Amino acid sequence: MAIDNSHKKYAERYKIHQYWSRKPWYIVRNYIEKYSDINDVILDPFVGGGVTAFEAIALERNVIAYDINPVSILLTKVICEKDIDLWSFNQFFLKFMQKIPDNVRDLYKTKCRNCHKEISFVNTIWDSNQITSLYISCNNCGFKGNVQSTEEDRAKLKEIEKIKIENWYPNNCDLPKNSDVDYVHELYTKRNLIVLSEIYRLICDIDEENPFKNLLLLMFISTSTRTIKSIFVNHHRLSNNLNPAGVWGEKRFWVPKQFVENNVIYYFNERYEKIIKAKNETSALLNNKRTNCTLDVSPAQDLNEIKSNSVDYVFTDPPYAGAVKYLDLSTVWNCWLNAKPMKDYEIILSEDKNLDSYINQIGISLKEMFRTLKNGKHLSICFHFSNLQIWNEILQLLNSLGYEFDNVEIFEPMKKSHNQYTQEGGVETDVIITLKKVSSKNIQKQREIKLSDIVFSMIASMKIPGVSLKTAQFYDKIVVDMTKIILSENYRVVVDIKDLNSLSVFLEGLGIQRKIEYEMEYTGKTREIIKWDINNVKCVQHP
Numbered sequence: 001m002a003i004d005n006s007h008k009k010y011a012e013r014y015k016i017h018q019y020w021s022r023k024p025w026y027i028v029r030n031y032i033e034k035y036s037d038i039n040d041v042i043l044d045p046f047v048g049g050g051v052t053a054f055e056a057i058a059l060e061r062n063v064i065a066y067d068i069n070p071v072s073i074l075l076t077k078v079i080c081e082k083d084i085d086l087w088s089f090n091q092f093f094l095k096f097m098q099k100i101p102d103n104v105r106d107l108y109k110t111k112c113r114n115c116h117k118e119i120s121f122v123n124t125i126w127d128s129n130q131i132t133s134l135y136i137s138c139n140n141c142g143f144k145g146n147v148q149s150t151e152e153d154r155a156k157l158k159e160i161e162k163i164k165i166e167n168w169y170p171n172n173c174d175l176p177k178n179s180d181v182d183y184v185h186e187l188y189t190k191r192n193l194i195v196l197s198e199i200y201r202l203i204c205d206i207d208e209e210n211p212f213k214n215l216l217l218l219m220f221i222s223t224s225t226r227t228i229k230s231i232f233v234n235h236h237r238l239s240n241n242l243n244p245a246g247v248w249g250e251k252r253f254w255v256p257k258q259f260v261e262n263n264v265i266y267y268f269n270e271r272y273e274k275i276i277k278a279k280n281e282t283s284a285l286l287n288n289k290r291t292n293c294t295l296d297v298s299p300a301q302d303l304n305e306i307k308s309n310s311v312d313y314v315f316t317d318p319p320y321a322g323a324v325k326y327l328d329l330s331t332v333w334n335c336w337l338n339a340k341p342m343k344d345y346e347i348i349l350s351e352d353k354n355l356d357s358y359i360n361q362i363g364i365s366l367k368e369m370f371r372t373l374k375n376g377k378h379l380s381i382c383f384h385f386s387n388l389q390i391w392n393e394i395l396q397l398l399n400s401l402g403y404e405f406d407n408v409e410i411f412e413p414m415k416k417s418h419n420q421y422t423q424e425g426g427v428e429t430d431v432i433i434t435l436k437k438v439s440s441k442n443i444q445k446q447r448e449i450k451l452s453d454i455v456f457s458m459i460a461s462m463k464i465p466g467v468s469l470k471t472a473q474f475y476d477k478i479v480v481d482m483t484k485i486i487l488s489e490n491y492r493v494v495v496d497i498k499d500l501n502s503l504s505v506f507l508e509g510l511g512i513q514r515k516i517e518y519e520m521e522y523t524g525k526t527r528e529i530i531k532w533d534i535n536n537v538k539c540v541q542h543p
């Protein structure tokens with residue numbers, strides 16, 4: 001059964017910066033509690049959004065966390081930072097904001113359409129290279145809403161075009177090939193580029209030793225993708241006279257014809273509120289916790305810095321083939337950080353890296369994790385693939401290393417991806433496999449089994465009246481059974497059902513009836529889903 005965590009909420013600490021496929025913190029926490037003790041050493045060489053690192057130190061474990069993505073390490077540092085004096089940070093932040101020159105602030109000035117005082121707009125909508133409307137929120141008279149741009153607003157843009165940007169900004173930094181423009185700077189309006197480069201200069205001027213520098217840097221990095229042209233117009237909000245800014249939700253850098261130019265200063269201030277909430281929360285959770293947190297931008301294939309047999313527990317979540325292109329998607333952040341990620345080491349399925357290379361690199365990292373783990377201690381690894389061939393290869397690899405099977409569980413991700421919602425048969429859940437390192441594994445000769453046989457006996461054991469399952473639910477069950485059969489019973493599986501499509505064909509071949517049901521999408525629309533009525537299996541023999 002999947003672990004039910006529907007009652008759990010997002011924690012403030014994971015709202016300070018967007019990161020893909022963050023694991024639900026309460027699940028990571030449960031695993032750390034179950035498989036390790038206070039003062040133990042926990043390792044996660046694919047730390048991503050920082051969840052393992054923070055939950056481990058909050059539970060008084062020591063942690064070693066790596067990622068090849070520089071922004072992931074900055075983010076994890078900020079989440080895990082202890083002893084931040086928030087009162088002093090507030091004073092520091094106020095002074096910092098005062099340093100933004102008036103001529104820079106003026107770039108967002110407009111007149112309140114109600115009281116006619118000069119105010120800063122929140123954002124403005126661009127359509128075919130012209131601004132059409134502005135969203136304003138007046139502190140003076142309380143007026144809020146979308147208003148037409150004026151001649152004066154448009155004239156300001158002409159003046160802005162003449163400004164020469166003196167500060168550093170990522171100039172001519174390549175974006176990934178699937179982007180709508182070639183370079184990072186082309187994702188910004190001239191106005192936003194001027195303001196971002198000014199704030200960035202002010203942050204760079206802060207002393208390296210200053211404890212608040214990383215907080216401001218992370219706030220800046222988050223602002224840097226809230227102020228690109230990929231922010232689409234949310235027409236539903238616009239028609240209700242609300243702030244029309246959408247989010248950068250696509251997994252690529254696109255530039256729609258109509259986009260929202262968010263005010264950099266306004267959104268930078270907004271990040272401040274988020275960081276204060278998060279650090280209030282983490283201060284309470286880390287109070288008096290004195291364990292160590294070692295973080296580094298480093299590849300999981302090379303854990304040389306960690307001694308063999310020294311780690312008490314590994315909790316990790318490697319990239320799932322090519323599902324998310326972490327480094328590509330972090331291009332804007334890493335360019336502003338002026339950091340060059342080690343792209344060659346990225347474990348990914350891409351144009352230049354095929355499936356063999358992906359499996360080979362995952363294999364090297366799994367061997368490294370095995371080496372660093374103490375005998376008798378556990379590794380928990382999260383996976384989620386829509387291809388059973390990849391599952392099979394990874395499971396065989398784990399089986400060959402010298403682990404004993406402990407447990408496999410499926411759980412709902414915090415936030416379903418777009419595909420998980422909209423594709424019939426999108427894989428719905430994540431899987432966590434836990435294994436124990438043993439000093440000598442009894443290697444018996446492997447027996448062979450066809451995947452279709454596993455599925456067939458699974459169905460036979462589920463023939464209960466009224467049971468019907470979605471294709472993806474079948475898929476999850478197959479993965480769990482396949483994991484147990486390979487890792488616990490030492491079978492070699494012949495994959496004759498490759499993915500969700502071939503699974504549907506196989507189920508149909510067995511004479512299992514399809515039922516159409518309706519499900520609500522996250523957009524509020526209903527859509528058809530296919531369910532398989534197991535009770536109606538016509539043939540009793542494997543065809």
Ligand SMILES: C[S@@+](CC[C@H](N)C(=O)[O-])C[C@H]1O[C@@H](n2cnc3c(N)ncnc32)[C@H](O)[C@@H]1O
Nearest residue numbers: 022023046048049067068069299300317326347
């Ligand atoms: C699935 S995410 C981890 C998400 C994380 N569990 C969380 O809860 O936020 C995988 C991470 O692996 C990183 N990565 C990819 N190749 C890597 C490598 N060779 N070494 C270390 N990290 C790598 C990516 O940058 C990404 O942050």
Ligand SMILES: [Zn+2]
Nearest residue numbers: 112115138141
């Ligand atoms: Zn007003």
